[in-house]
Amino acid sequence: MVNSSISNCDRGIVFNIQRYSLHDGDGIRTIVFMKGCPLRCAWCANPESQAANIEVSLKTIHCIGCRSCEVHCPHQAIRFLDGKPTIARELCTVCGNCEQACNTGAMSLMGQEMTVEEVFHQVISDRPFFDASNGGVTFSGGEPLMQPHFLKNALRRFHEANISTVLETCGFASKEILESVQSYVDTFYFDIKLMDSEMHKKFTSVSNERILSNLAYLQRTGSRVLVRMPFIPGVNDSKENLVATGMYLKKIDIPEIQLLPYHSYGASKYPTVGRAYKFHSHVPSTEEMENARKILVGCGVKVKI
Numbered sequence: 001m002v003n004s005s006i007s008n009c010d011r012g013i014v015f016n017i018q019r020y021s022l023h024d025g026d027g028i029r030t031i032v033f034m035k036g037c038p039l040r041c042a043w044c045a046n047p048e049s050q051a052a053n054i055e056v057s058l059k060t061i062h063c064i065g066c067r068s069c070e071v072h073c074p075h076q077a078i079r080f081l082d083g084k085p086t087i088a089r090e091l092c093t094v095c096g097n098c099e100q101a102c103n104t105g106a107m108s109l110m111g112q113e114m115t116v117e118e119v120f121h122q123v124i125s126d127r128p129f130f131d132a133s134n135g136g137v138t139f140s141g142g143e144p145l146m147q148p149h150f151l152k153n154a155l156r157r158f159h160e161a162n163i164s165t166v167l168e169t170c171g172f173a174s175k176e177i178l179e180s181v182q183s184y185v186d187t188f189y190f191d192i193k194l195m196d197s198e199m200h201k202k203f204t205s206v207s208n209e210r211i212l213s214n215l216a217y218l219q220r221t222g223s224r225v226l227v228r229m230p231f232i233p234g235v236n237d238s239k240e241n242l243v244a245t246g247m248y249l250k251k252i253d254i255p256e257i258q259l260l261p262y263h264s265y266g267a268s269k270y271p272t273v274g275r276a277y278k279f280h281s282h283v284p285s286t287e288e289m290e291n292a293r294k295i296l297v298g299c300g301v302k303v304k305i
C-alpha cells in the first residue's frame, strides 16, 4: 500500500520531475514539482498539485472500458457510468492497484513519495546541461514550502553539490520556514496576486499580509527575488490594483515584475482529479497587457511580459 502522507524529513511527495525547462530560472533547468498548496487560486492551472496527499488521476479519454481497474480495486471505489469509470474518492485508499491494472495509462497515481537522495540522483544526471547553460534545479508545485523539512534537506543537498537552486513560491509560509530554507535558495520566484486582502482571500482562500511581509523580508535580507503576477482580467487588472502593486514594490525596493497572462490550459485537468473548473476570465489582449505595463512603469517599476 502506498503511504499517502508525508512521513519524515527525508521523504517528500513529488508529482513530477520535468527536464529541460527554459522558463523557470536561468539556463536549462530540471523542475521538481511537489504536492500540496495552502492557496486555492480560482484559476489554478495545476489542480493536481493542490492536495497535499497522493491521489488517483483518471483520464477517461484514454479509457477503453476493460473494467480491469474495477475488478482489482479492493474497496469497490471504482464504479461504471455509461461505460466509463468513476472514482468514489471517499472510499479510495490510494493503494495503487488500479494503476497497476490499467494498461492504457488512464488510471495513475498523482504523486509519489521520494527521498532526498532519490530526487538528487534523478536530477543530477542533468548536470552537464546545467554546467553548459548556468542552469540548475527548480522546486515548484504546488507550494514546496508546504513540505519544509524535505525541501530544506533537498535544497541543501543541491546547494552543497554546487547546483543552482530556484524556489517557486506563493510566499504563504511562516517566517521560520522561510528562514530555514533561505540560505540554500539562489533565486526565489515569488508570485503575488492581489493587493487588497479581502479580494485576495476571495480568489485564493487566504489573505495576503503574510505573503507581502515575506516578500519584503526576502528583499530586505538580501535574497535574489524575482516577482511575478498572473495577470487575470476581472481579478487583478484594475488600475487600483496595479497602482497599489507598483507602489508596494517600489516601497520595498523591488525594481521589476513579470506579468504572466492568464490562460485556461489547466481546465481539462480538473476532471482527472474529480473536480470541475468553474473560473471564467479571458486571455488578456495585447492592449490590456500594454495598459497594465504602462501603469506599473508609471509607478517606477520595470515590467517583463
Ligand code: SF4
Pocket: 056, 072, 073, 074, 075, 076, 077, 078, 087, 091, 092, 093, 094, 095, 096, 097, 098, 099
Ligand atoms: S487506488 Fe485505485 S484500486 Fe486503490 S482504492 Fe483507490 S480507486 Fe481503488
Ligand code: SF4
Pocket: 062, 063, 064, 065, 066, 067, 068, 069, 070, 085, 101, 102, 103, 104, 105, 106, 107
Ligand atoms: S483499467 Fe484503465 S482502460 Fe480499463 S476500464 Fe479501468 S481506466 Fe479504463
